[in-house]
Amino acid sequence: MKLTQFILILLFSSFAIGQGKKNEIKITGKITGKIPDIIEYTLPIHGIDYFGFTDSAQIDSSGNFQITIPLEKPSFIDLSNSYKSYGTLIIEPGMTYKVSINTEASENKFVVESPNQKGQILYNQIPNRSMIVGGHFELETKKYTQDSVPSEIKQKIEQSKEAEMAGFKKLLKEKVISKDFYNLVETDRDYFNKGIQGGLAFINYLLVAQNKNKLSKEQFSEMWKEIFQSNPVTNPKLLSSPWFYFYIENYLRYNELILEKVDTKIIAEFQKKGQIHTHNIDNAKKYLSGLQLEYYFAAYVYYEAINNNYEKELITLFEQFKKEYPSSPYKHFLEPVIMPIIAFHKKQAGPLNEKINFIANSSNLNSVNDVLKSLNGKQYYVDIWATWCSPCKAEFKDNAKLYELLKSKNITMVYISIDKESREKQWKEMIHFYNLEGYHIRVNEKLDANLRSLYGNQSMGIPWHFLTDENGNIVKKNVSGPSEIENLEKQLSNN
Structure with a gap:
């Protein structure tokens, strides 16, 4: 009897271990080229693949990493770094995958060794396989x-x-x-x-x-x-x-x-009142329920938060989500993107940096020449941006180096925003939050047209940085932003 019990225990233990292995996948990988500190991967909670719901693994100095994920059913996993996709894996419970990533190769950047290798290659040739790849x-x-x-x-x-x-x-x-x-x-x-x-x-x-x-x-x-x-x-x-x-x-x-x-004018009114996100979630609640609603609610808040428009409304919606879904696994992913919004609004209560200057009589300044001649500087480094432009705002994190460089070259910093009048409040709040030292102006209709004419295309790409003389005449139409400070220094030295 004891021997039988012992055998049953062994069989049960073996079964449990086998099941544990079947319900997880292992990914080992190596990155060559420029090696980041971490690799991010989407977590298939309930089998869902969403670019914002990610975990990360450390990469050693040789570029090696390892990922183990519990898995109940076949799922997609995207491997990325800072929203830049390396490739997508189609994973199945109990399988192992060996991944090679070359961050500097023009072709074959993402190679997967597994029994379904040909399928992985074929799927990664699809140009629109995910949100961060296909738009x-x-x-x-x-x-x-x-x-x-x-x-x-x-x-x-x-x-x-x-x-x-x-x-x-x-x-x-x-x-x-x-x-x-x-x-x-x-x-x-x-x-x-x-x-x-x-x-x-x-x-x-x-x-x-x-x-x-x-x-x-x-x-x-x-x-x-x-x-x-x-x-x-x-x-x-x-x-x-x-x-x-x-x-x-x-x-x-x-x-x-x-x-x-519903008339689009009504929707526009929600936008104007700062209630568009609440309206959209209320609309979702009319047509979704269960897991679909929980996931969409969380994904919506995340997607809007990472745009860095810092709407206070999203803080309220996050609190609402936590109350309605206290045990949701998605809370873990929302907190890091909500914290900057809280910090943004906290900063608005503080004093404005005295080095931030709003250009007077902006409604009468209809060209870049008009704007810059009024400042009596020697040379100007001009940053064309907008509050809704994520790449523009990403540049601001390197502004301390930019200001130091411009000061050494006796060049004046000027920011020109192409935001519409309806975003006047957001414009001033972001200048305060990002501590944008220099002169500021938001375009009127004629100044906007002048900028597009100077750019040479009505679909003007921003951020756009250029250098002018003291009269506002462009001497270098395209120069680097603060994120490429070494290259910018060379450009300014050759001027």
Whole structure:
């Protein structure tokens, strides 16, 4: 009897250990080229792959790292650093993966050794495989914006998807990838392509006001409706797609704009009052529930917070989320992006740096020459930016070095914001928060037009940094920003 019990215990222990291994995956990797301190990876909570819900692993001096993740079902994992994707893994419970990443190679930057290696290579060749790689559904609609026949549009989208899946079908037939691997990719690409159709419908909706829509209201409304019938948001498989967030966003737009027929002027009023995020979450609560709502709520707050617009409303929504989902695993990811918003509003109560100067009579200054001649400087380093421009704000972290360099060269710092009048408050608050020493002006209509003329393109790219003489004449049209301070120093020395 004791021997039998002992055997049963051994069998049970062996089974438990086996199950533990089956319910996790191991990734070992090596990075060559420029080696970062850490590698970030998306955590598939409930099988969800979202670029903001990440953990990280340390990388040793030789570029080696190791990741172990508990896993219950096949999922996507994106490996990245500071929102720059190295590549995407399609992982299955119980498997191990060896990853090689070359940060400086032009090709073959991401190589995966595993039994499904060919499938990994094929998936990573997809240019729109995730949010931080492919952007947004609306970016993918360019191929179809001039089409006016819904049946032809849908056929083209379906043909594009089939062409994309052909390689995976071949690998499945040859048993190079598993059925689970194939099903995960198929669901993801199906929802992505349906999202393109929804994005096209939304664009046509927006173009109605300008009378530039190619599809009639009836046509784009029907196209929009169809995707949520064939690919409902309630499908649990959708949660595994990296495109879940944007697909839900498109679904909520459809319900609000088409079914409820909410006037865009009403939505604009919420924006003006600083209540747009609360309005959007309230709208989500009308149409989502359970895990879909919890995930969307958390993903929404995260996505809006990292834009660094510092809306106080997001603090309130975060507190609301914690109250409604006290045990949510997503709280862990939201806290770090909410803390800067809290710090932003705390700083507004303090005094303004005396080295921050707002240019007087700005409404009468209609050109760069007008602006700079009024300051009586010798040379000017001009930063064109906007409060909504994340790359612009990313440059500010290196401003201390910039100010030191400009002082040594006797060059005056000038910031010109292309923000609209409606963002006057945000403009001044961000100047205060980022402690932007120098002269400041927000463009009027004529100054904005003058800048675009000087840039040489109406779609002016920002941040844009240039150097002028004392009269405001540009002597170097493009110079480096503070994040490339060594290169900027060379540029200024050669002037």
